[in-house]
Every structure is written in C-alpha cells, then in structure tokens.
Amino acid sequence: MQSRRQKRLFSILLVIGLIAGAIGAMLFALSQNINLFYTPGQLVQGLGEGKIKPDVGQRLRLGGMVVPGSVKRDATSLKVSFDLTDDSGEIATVEFEGILPDLFREGQGIVAQGSLKSATVLAATEVLAKHDEEYMPPEVAEAMKGIRHVPPSQLKQSERSSANYGG
Template identity: 70%
Template sequence: MLSRRQKRLSAVVLVLTLLGGAVAAMLYALQQNIDLFYTPSQLVEGLGKDKIKPVVGQRLRIGGMVVEGSVRRDPNSLKVSFDLIDTGPIVTVTYNGILPDLFREGQGIVAQGVLLDPVTIAASEVLAKHDEEYMPPEVAEALKGIRHVPPSQQQKADGGY
C-alpha cells in the first residue's frame, strides 16, 4: 500500500504534468498564429543578421508602397494584384476582395496573408493608411529616412522633363 505522503506526491506530479502539457499546447497554438511583419526587402533578402527568410505557406504581414502603374484588376471578379516596394526588391500581392477606399498607387499599405513563393503573397486583408501623416509603426520604422520616388516622377527628380 502507498503511504499518504506517496499519494500526495503522485497527485502533485500528475497536476504538474497536466499543467505543463496545457502550457506546451497553448504555446504551440500561439506559435502558429504569429504573423511576422516584413518589408519587401526583408522578405526577399532575409530578416536579421542571419538573413532568415519566411517559408512558403507561412502567414505574414508585409508593408510598403504600392508601385504606380502596377495595380491589375480582373474584369470578371474582385481579384486584384499589385506590386509593393520599399528600398529595393518588388513583391507582388494578390487579393480577392474589395480594397479599402483609401487604397491607391503610391500610397503605403499593409497586407496580411500567406507567402505563395519568395516574391508573391496571397493577401487575406489589405489595410491602407487613413491620412497623409499616418503610417503603421512597423512600416514607419522600416522606412525611416527613406523617401520613395515613384517611377513616373523619377525624371523630374533627376532633372529631366
């Protein structure tokens, strides 16, 4: 027969084991729901000093400027695709739905979706900035000190006509 002390010890061990299993299950579930933020350059070149790139199928958020002239709409559905840029590489975003009223070329946006290939994202949500001064904190930090000149205005900036 087990003594009273051994019964208590086994009960405490059982409770701690169940509690540990519950915490592990919660952390695993939360890990799958984390959406990391990337800029187009970070998505293509990698994030951090180790240049870690997201894997195909990973959920993520991406923020950048919509490239002028890149918005392509399907005339038979709500499908739209457009290109995003920050300082370097261009990333294509595809979306099936109604874009925000403030969405337009040359503006900053944040898209949340799934990575289809290294430079294409299938967005489930697209957010546009809501006034001239506002920019999501992640985008503002990533674009700090960088001014994007749209291709249509590059000649003017270079001194051409």
Template identity: 60%
Template sequence: MNPRRKQRLFATTSIILLVSAAIGIMLYSLSDNVDAFYTPSEIIEGKDKTGIKPTLGQRLRIGGMVVPGSVSRDAETLAVSFDLVDVGPSVTVQYQGILPDLFREGQGIVATGTLKDSSLIVAHEVLAKHDEEYMPPELAEKMKGIKHVPPSEATY
C-alpha cells in the same frame, strides 16, 4: 517515506505534469496562428540580423508602399494585383476582393496572406493606413531617406 507524504508528492507531481501538458498543447496550437511581419526587402533578401527568409506557403504580414502605376484590376472579377516596395526590391501582391477606401498608389498598406512564390503573395486581407504620417517602426526604419508621396499630392 510516510504514506501521506507519498500521496502529496504524487498529487503535486500529477498536477505539475497536467498543467505543463496543457500549456504545451496551447502553445503548439497557437503557433499555427502566428503571422510574422516582413517588408518586401526582407522577403527577397532575408531579415537583417538573422538572414531568415519566409518559406513558401508560410502565412505572413507584409507592409510597404504601393508602387505607383503597378495596380492592375481584372475587369470581370474583383481580382487586383499590385507591387509593394520599401527601400529595395518590390514584391507582387494579388488580392481577391474589395480594397479599402484609403487604398491608393503611393500609399502605405499592410497585407496578410500566404507566400506563393519568392516574390508573390496571395493576400486574404489588405489594410490601408489611416494617417499618412504614421508608419510601423520596422517599416519606418527601412524607409528612412525614401521620399513618400502623400495621397493629397499624388496624381491619378
């Protein structure tokens, strides 16, 4: 093989290896920042197709409806605890902080947090839906047939 051809082959191989290593390192570091979306039923029973359940300590996003009458606030701190439900079992969410203005019982929310127990999530962010008619497609599929009480009709 020609020495010039060997140099080109070595340079090309080196570049391919360095780019592959850089892509691998980026993908590895991004895997820690991925939050999977679950509904309360999927946390308890597992995903529909795969049966995969989240593991304890896993970061995740959960979406569902706040169960009326389940919101409990600590009088001394900003700690709040409430239950979320879709069509099956409910999951308890604990949050430390100020809830969004649109947060209400019977309202759909999305919380980001960590799974601490099989049915307990400690949230570090709670988002309330803006429009009472909008629902994420995954949650809308699960909620078919469940009557949603809009905030305008809810009793407090």
C-alpha cells in the same frame, strides 16, 4: 501502502505535468495562427540576424508602399495585383480578390495579410490602407478653419505659462 508524502509528491508532479502539457498544446495551436510582419526587403533578404525567410504557405503580414503603375485589375472579376516596395528597393507582389479600401492608391502605404504563394508573391486575404498622420475628419477641419494650432512641445516657456493661465 504508500506513505502520505509519496501521495502528495505524486499528485504535485501530476499537476505540474498536466499544466506543462496544457501550455505545450496551447503554444502548438497558436504557432499556426501567428502572423509575422515583413517588409518586401525582409521578405527577400530574410528577417533578423539569422536572415530567416518565411516558408511558402506561411501566413504573414506584408507592409510597404504601393509601387506607382503596378496596380493591375482583372476586367471580369475583383482580382487585383500590385507591387510593394520599401526603402531597401526590393519588390514583392500582392494578389488580392475583393474590394480594396477607399484609401488604397499608388504610392500609399498598405499592410496586406495572407499566405505566401512563392518567395515574393503574397496571396492576400485582407488589405489595409494606412492613412496619412495629418489626416483630419472634414467636420473637424471645417471647425478649425482660422484657428492656428501649435503643439505644446513647440511653445516657448513664456508662451506655455500664459497659455495655461490665460494671461
């Protein structure tokens, strides 16, 4: 017959083992769904100190600027391909089938999500276009005509105190 201490120790070790197994299973399942972000330069040269390059077939996100003159559309379908570049000068190609966002245009920053088809070609399932940080909805722009807006960080101390107290 086992003593009470041995039963407690066995049950505690069993619970710890089950928790470790559950965490391991979750991490294994999540590793298939993690999307790493790369720029074209990182895609070609590698990411981090170890210069780790993604494997063909790996899901990832690729961000950069659309190279002017590189957009090629298929006349009979929604297939489109275009090149992306970043400040490193490296170029990666994105192939996408679907409707591109309204803000998509050459010279614009985009993020494409999909799987790597070859070392520098991404088969995208989704394309997101970045908007300019100066963007303002037309209604707001119309309402603000004639109003000069200065961010508080650019006001002098005397202007801040009068702006705060209306004096």
